[in-house]
Amino acid sequence: MSEDVQVSVADGIMTVTINRPAARNAVNRAVAVGIAEAMKELDANDAIHAAIITGAGGTFCSGMDLKAFVSGELPIVPGRGFAGIAEAPPAKPLIAAVEGFALAGGFEIAITCDLIVAANTAQFGIPEVKRGLAAGAGGLVRLPRQIPRRVAMELAITGEFISAQRAYELGLINRVVPAGTTLEAATALARTIAANGPIAVKASKQVVQQSQDWSLTETFARQQPFLDTVFKSSDAIEGAKAFAEKRAPVWKGK
Structure with missing residues (x-):
């Protein structure tokens, strides 16, 4: 470089x-x-x-x-x-x-x-x-x-x-x-x-950026694939467990 x-x-x-x-x-x-x-x-x-x-x-x-x-x-x-x-x-x-x-x-x-x-x-x-x-x-x-x-x-x-x-x-x-x-x-x-979940951060950025071009009638349907990636991840389970156990989460990006 x-x-x-x-x-x-x-x-x-x-x-x-x-x-x-x-x-x-x-x-x-x-x-x-x-x-x-x-x-x-x-x-x-x-x-x-x-x-x-x-x-x-x-x-x-x-x-x-x-x-x-x-x-x-x-x-x-x-x-x-x-x-x-x-x-x-x-x-x-x-x-x-x-x-x-x-x-x-x-x-x-x-x-x-x-x-x-x-x-x-x-x-x-x-x-x-x-x-x-x-x-x-x-x-x-x-x-x-x-x-x-x-x-x-x-x-x-x-x-x-x-x-x-x-x-x-x-x-x-x-x-x-x-x-x-x-x-x-x-x-x-x-x-x-x-410090936040990397999958959640990436998906959140994508929705905020791309939704500028979405109509109101399609907004929730268009964001769903991004949310599916987040909520089906092992990081989502880890985040919930860490909250319940009062500890810092250990993210795997999966």
Whole structure:
């Protein structure tokens, strides 16, 4: 894996760090490939229960590396899209830990994640239009599903930024924490997730994501196959036993 992406795993939690601080962690081809490889490992490794993506040097990600783009390099992985993640996020929970700027493709990486923890000094935006480009890595399609449509429209066509507090008020991010503590806060959140039944967590994520496109009349029927997987698992029995016996459950992921 490229030095542009650093990956570590501890206590069932993967941390993926975009490591190009001199370029404000702009995404080039190497970063895209590195993130894609990390996401593949996340979903394939049963010992990993959740992941965090962050940026080195006090900035989350400034978006696509425009210098690389001008030279003809595209930070896209076939089948996974921009940054190796925009079109195919992992099945397991992913948390963005945002310090500084999450702009353009960086913002799109963040909103691809399931949860966002942001520093109180963080800023978000999709300023692609200011460079004659468009937020095609999810900004134009994911953002209107996560915040009010008119606010998403304003961000898309003005290219202006919003603060972490404004993003929190809009329901776009989960936690606002002091600058410099986002990774610590995201890790605490990941540990809470990792303590839960992995089959139940995965199924819950799938239903929450996919049900956005379900009609009300089909909702319960469409979610049933996911629930069958959960309730027929040995983990479901283990969870009930552990509760009755007043002990921590020992999950097997089966």
